[in-house]
Amino acid sequence: MKTLKDIKPSETATVVKIYGEGRLRRRIMEMGITKGCEIEVVKVAPLGDPIELTLRGYDLTIRKADAEQIEVE
Amino acid sequence: MVIRIALAGNPNSGKTTIFNKLTGSSQRVGNWPGVTVERKEGKLRGKDNAKIVDLPGIYSLSPYSPEEIISRDFLLNDQPDAVINIVDATNLERNLYLTTQILEIGIPTVIALNMMDVVKKENIQIDTEKLSEALGCKVIEITALKGEGVSELIDAVMSVVGTDADSKLRYSSKLEGYVSKMEEAMRGSVSAEAERWYALKLLERDERIGKALSADLLAKAESIVASMEDDLDNDADGIIAEERYAVIGKIVADSVDKGDRKKIETTSDRIDRIVTSRWLGLPIFAAVMFGIYFIAIETIGVWGTDWLNDYIGETVMPAAADWLGEAGVADWLSGLIVDGIIGGVGAVVGFLPQMLVLFLLLVILEECGYMARVAFVMDRVFRRFGLSGKSFIPVLVGMGCGVPGVMSSRSIEGETERKITAMTVTFIPCSAKLPIIALIAGALFGQSALVAVSMYFIGIACVLMSGIILKKWKSFVGTPSPFIMELPAYHMPVVFNVVKSTLDRGWAFVKKAGTFILLACALVWFLSTFDWGFNMVDAGESMLADIGNSIKWIFVPLGFGDDWEFTVATITGLLAKENVVGTFGVLFGAEEISEAGEEIWNVIGRMLTPIAGYAFLMFNMMCAPCFAAIGAIKRELGSWKDTGKAVLYQCSLSYVLALIFYQFAHVIKGYGVEPWIVLAIAAGAALVYLLTAKDPFKIFGRIRSNA
Ligand SMILES: Nc1nc2c(ncn2[C@@H]2O[C@H](COP(=O)(O)OP(=O)(O)O)[C@@H](O)[C@H]2O)c(=O)[nH]1
Ligand SMILES: [Mg+2]
Numbered sequence: 001m002k003t004l005k006d007i008k009p010s011e012t013a014t015v016v017k018i019y020g021e022g023r024l025r026r027r028i029m030e031m032g033i034t035k036g037c038e039i040e041v042v043k044v045a046p047l048g049d050p051i052e053l054t055l056r057g058y059d060l061t062i063r064k065a066d067a068e069q070i071e072v073e
Numbered sequence: 074m075v076i077r078i079a080l081a082g083n084p085n086s087g088k089t090t091i092f093n094k095l096t097g098s099s100q101r102v103g104n105w106p107g108v109t110v111e112r113k114e115g116k117l118r119g120k121d122n123a124k125i126v127d128l129p130g131i132y133s134l135s136p137y138s139p140e141e142i143i144s145r146d147f148l149l150n151d152q153p154d155a156v157i158n159i160v161d162a163t164n165l166e167r168n169l170y171l172t173t174q175i176l177e178i179g180i181p182t183v184i185a186l187n188m189m190d191v192v193k194k195e196n197i198q199i200d201t202e203k204l205s206e207a208l209g210c211k212v213i214e215i216t217a218l219k220g221e222g223v224s225e226l227i228d229a230v231m232s233v234v235g236t237d238a239d240s241k242l243r244y245s246s247k248l249e250g251y252v253s254k255m256e257e258a259m260r261g262s263v264s265a266e267a268e269r270w271y272a273l274k275l276l277e278r279d280e281r282i283g284k285a286l287s288a289d290l291l292a293k294a295e296s297i298v299a300s301m302e303d304d305l306d307n308d309a310d311g312i313i314a315e316e317r318y319a320v321i322g323k324i325v326a327d328s329v330d331k332g333d334r335k336k337i338e339t340t341s342d343r344i345d346r347i348v349t350s351r352w353l354g355l356p357i358f359a360a361v362m363f364g365i366y367f368i369a370i371e372t373i374g375v376w377g378t379d380w381l382n383d384y385i386g387e388t389v390m391p392a393a394a395d396w397l398g399e400a401g402v403a404d405w406l407s408g409l410i411v412d413g414i415i416g417g418v419g420a421v422v423g424f425l426p427q428m429l430v431l432f433l434l435l436v437i438l439e440e441c442g443y444m445a446r447v448a449f450v451m452d453r454v455f456r457r458f459g460l461s462g463k464s465f466i467p468v469l470v471g472m473g474c475g476v477p478g479v480m481s482s483r484s485i486e487g488e489t490e491r492k493i494t495a496m497t498v499t500f501i502p503c504s505a506k507l508p509i510i511a512l513i514a515g516a517l518f519g520q521s522a523l524v525a526v527s528m529y530f531i532g533i534a535c536v537l538m539s540g541i542i543l544k545k546w547k548s549f550v551g552t553p554s555p556f557i558m559e560l561p562a563y564h565m566p567v568v569f570n571v572v573k574s575t576l577d578r579g580w581a582f583v584k585k586a587g588t589f590i591l592l593a594c595a596l597v598w599f600l601s602t603f604d605w606g607f608n609m610v611d612a613g614e615s616m617l618a619d620i621g622n623s624i625k626w627i628f629v630p631l632g633f634g635d636d637w638e639f640t641v642a643t644i645t646g647l648l649a650k651e652n653v654v655g656t657f658g659v660l661f662g663a664e665e666i667s668e669a670g671e672e673i674w675n676v677i678g679r680m681l682t683p684i685a686g687y688a689f690l691m692f693n694m695m696c697a698p699c700f701a702a703i704g705a706i707k708r709e710l711g712s713w714k715d716t717g718k719a720v721l722y723q724c725s726l727s728y729v730l731a732l733i734f735y736q737f738a739h740v741i742k743g744y745g746v747e748p749w750i751v752l753a754i755a756a757g758a759a760l761v762y763l764l765t766a767k768d769p770f771k772i773f774g775r776i777r778s779n780a
Contacts, residue, residue, distance in 0.1 A: 029314035030133040061452075
């Protein structure tokens with residue numbers, strides 16, 4: 001399974017499914033990461049984690065461990 | 074009757090800016106009951122009968138963070154007459170997610186479409202008419218920054234008060250089928266306006282919504298949710314979130330024209346590409362932090378504070394004493410006024426200059442958008458210690474003074490991280506603790522600089538260890554929220570907002586912490602000035618000396634419990650840490666005492682072994698901070714009970730560390746084995762257990778559930 005964590009900076013992917021549960025999962029979706037949404041991975045933080053995303057016209061940061069819960073294609 | 078209007082919107086949508094424009098200068102700032110989330114309220118400009126309540130910035134009306142709970146409870150239970158929903162027009166899709174939920178609550182709503190200046194500059198066309206029609210509420214274009222559209226907004230919101238406010242937003246017909254079923258199931262149990270809200274929240278399996286409903290109804294609801302999940306082949310919360318975004322997507326596609334579709338790189342994008350880049354991110358971060366340290370702690374800030382403290386101590390207090398003496402006021406009363414009250418007030422306002430400088434710099438960082446990047450850059454280092462990347466700033470500021478250090482933890486979003494930061498910042502030696510270090514280093518260690526350096530290391534180690542320990546104490550600090558954070562676009566800070574926020578924070582400190590500091594200082598002053606017969610005496614014969622004598626045994630295992638002076642000095646350190654040296658000066662009969670206490674190095678050198686002196690230093694660095702800092706911690710933790718826990722934790726940790734150090738050093742130095750070593754070993758084991766066990770605090774949970 002390919003997840004958002006595997007996407008390289010300045011590449012774009014489309015969300016397939018959100019795993020995880022409860023608060024984290026809800027939060028991910030509330031911020032606009034839902035099925036079919038296009039996400040660009042902009043960059044990785046200087047220390048290697050978290051990563052910066054652009055989606056729905058704004059920038060978001062998320063930890064790699066959480067990005068792993070997001071299946072993309 | 075007063076009309077109440079709630080202001081709701083995403084963080085960074087311009088809420089503060091618009092709130093200032095709507096209310097002018099009539100504002101009341103406080104906290105929401107029971108939590109440390111700021112509550113602001115003000116009169117609507119030009120309308121005597123309308124009041125604006127600023128809700129916290131949120132992305133959704135979920136039941137998770139205190140901010141979200143406050144907002145929905147207010148909208149649902151306090152029934153404001155209207156809602157102004159601020160929407161950042163440059164970021165429509167995500168902002169409208171909250172809007173869909175607000176509309177469902179059934180309160181008349183006006184949308185303030187903010188940042189229109191940016192929209193126009195970027196050549197984006199927004200058809201406000203269409204947007205308004207699709208959402209079923211008024212939409213007013215504004216540029217909060219310049220005050221454009223504000224009077225139209227006020228007119229619009231006044232005109233919707235009292236009107237019917239059913240949400241016109243409709244989702245897919247499948248979902249709407251379940252919404253109708255749900256509404257039918259609960260008809261009569263909730264008010265007609267809020268029916269749609271309850272239905273959707275139940276369909277989403279919201280944890281909090283059930284509180285107001287009967288078990289019977291909840292069981293029925295659950296079966297509807299289950300059949301919906303089956304039918305649509307997705308989890309309930311996923312279904313609702315996707316449907317919301319789908320509707321929003323359609324609305325935005327219909328009413329917004331982004332011009333040529335290619336993504337344009339904005340100025341903000343260009344800034345961000347450099348500021349948080351792989352190679353320059355850390356150097357820029359270091360430079361910004363050094364800038365803060367230099368301006369607030371090395372130069373301007375500390376000059377201001379030193380000047381004001383000197384002025385109070387050397388000019389105001391002697392002048393007042395002279396004046397009272399000439400007026401024939403009794404000695405004890407003059408002492409109370411000058412040393413107790415003026416000295417106490419001085420302890421509060423003396424902090425102000427440095428604090429204001431620090432707040433000014435931090436507010437600028439927040440307003441321009443860099444603060445979020447601090448979290449982005451430092452998250453990796455701090456998160457394993459239960460802290461936020463933003464915790465770096467309080468720790469840095471804490472090197473100057475713990476009070477603004479604690480207060481600057483406010484900018485941390487996560488409540489857990491915020492609380493842990495607020496109660497650990499004061500482990501870092503602040504500038505007022507440096508004289509104590511100089512005293513011990515001078516008296517016992519030949520002025521070795523290593524003493525000071527080691528104290529900073531121990532302080533930082535304490536912050537990190539405490540992070541690991543405290544984050545497991547869930548009944549106290551809560552469960553951390555997921556780190557999924559917006560990186561807002563960079564903005565030029567607005568002078569008015571910056572100045573206002575800075576002064577607000579300074580004032581909050583004076584007002585809230587002020588009374589407590591004043592009382593606490595007056596109490597210690599009283600104890601150290603009078604004996605039990607209420608005669609004015611030297612500190613050596615005072616009540617405090619007796620108290621010191623009767624509790625000094627506590628410090629025997631730490632090596633400095635034989636002489637009461639060390640206990641008394643520790644207590645007066647609560648007023649302000651630099652008092653420790655001054656107290657020794659008085660108790661050991663030095664005529665004058667310099668800052669580092671050279672005059673008494675000999676005495677202390679004779680009374681303490683170096684390891685006892687070091688243990689004394691460890692304890693004094695890390696135990697309860699001064700009253701001013703305790704007052705600041707109270708502000709961030711919200712209650713005296715939690716503040717008490719925090720102070721107890723700090724004292725315990727410092728005691729345990731000093732104990733372990735002293736007892737083992739005693740053996741290593743060849744002074745022999747003291748029986749207390751058993752205590753030291755047990756304490757060490759407990760510490761290791763707290764650091765390594767998965768859930769060491771579950772015992773508290775058990776006690777609570779038994780009670
Ligand atoms: N260009 C522009 N910037 C704005 C406008 N309104 C607010 N801002 C800026 O957006 C940033 C966030 O605003 P603020 O009021 O602090 O948002 P809050 O987080 O919702 O309280 C600040 O830097 C403001 O100066 C506007 O209408 N146009
Ligand atoms: Mg704000």
